[in-house]
Amino acid sequence: MLNIFIDTSTDFLILILEQNEKIIGQVHHNNARRHTETTLSTIMKLLSEHKLKLQDINNFYLTSGPGSYTGVRIPMTIVKTIKVINSVVKVYTINTLIYxxxxxxxxxxxxxxxxxxxxxxxxxxxxxxxxxxxxxxxxxxxxxxxxxxxxxxDLQIVDLGQNYLALKKHFRLVDDMTTLEPQYLKKDWS
Incomplete structure (x- = not known):
């Protein structure tokens, strides 16, 4: 099984490419305010470095927020599009703070x-x-x-790969892609 983890909920672009419980590639860039332009191309570059294609991925693991409004939406938009093209791909999510x-x-x-x-x-x-x-x-x-x-x-002192592997059983499978929604936390500060 080939899996990819994507997180853009903070200033960091985090990608983890994993196969059979072993991390085979990882990206952790301070990418503030550029996630929209660079996330998909960085995924493609990571896959290319390992002679893989998007079609080779079996499962996508994402953070669902909280985090940056746009940042939590980017991975979800990417996987919703991929899921339309390849319906057998599975999608899993976890709360960013738990991750x-x-x-x-x-x-x-x-x-x-x-x-x-x-x-x-x-x-x-x-x-x-x-x-x-x-x-x-x-x-x-x-x-x-x-x-x-x-x-x-802010995900700065975390062994990102270790947390991903340790938490895989805590991710939630998204059976119905229409229920894949970012977790936004709001409070009335008045």
Missing amino acids: QAGLDNVISTLDARGEKYYFAVVSNGTEVIPSQLLDYETCLDIIKQFPGYEFRC
Whole structure:
């Protein structure tokens, strides 16, 4: 089985090419604000480097958000198009904050700009406190309640390949592509 993981929910373009539980290729570029122009061409380049084609991929693994509004939509648009062309391809998703945490005990955050953060407390691939959009002070108050949990922000200190492999069983199969929707977190800050 040939699988590819795609994440563009933050400033980073993350691609992991995996075959039979072994990572055979990986891309991790700071690609801020260029995901729309470069994601598909970077996928094609990664596949070409391994003498593979898009048609060789059996499964797509994606993050579903939270994250950048456009960033969480790009991989979904790509795989929806591929699924129309090749209906046997399977698509799996996982929450970005869970992906960042892996199987560790983690306070997982992503910068949502404007002193707001996408925030979740995650243990062993499961949310202890569900993903939500919080202000900085609220994040600090919750962090104090979880001593011993590692703090991770914006996918910068993560072994991306290891987290992907460890979490494969936590990804959710998307049976109906019409249900493939980005996870947006919003809060009325008035």
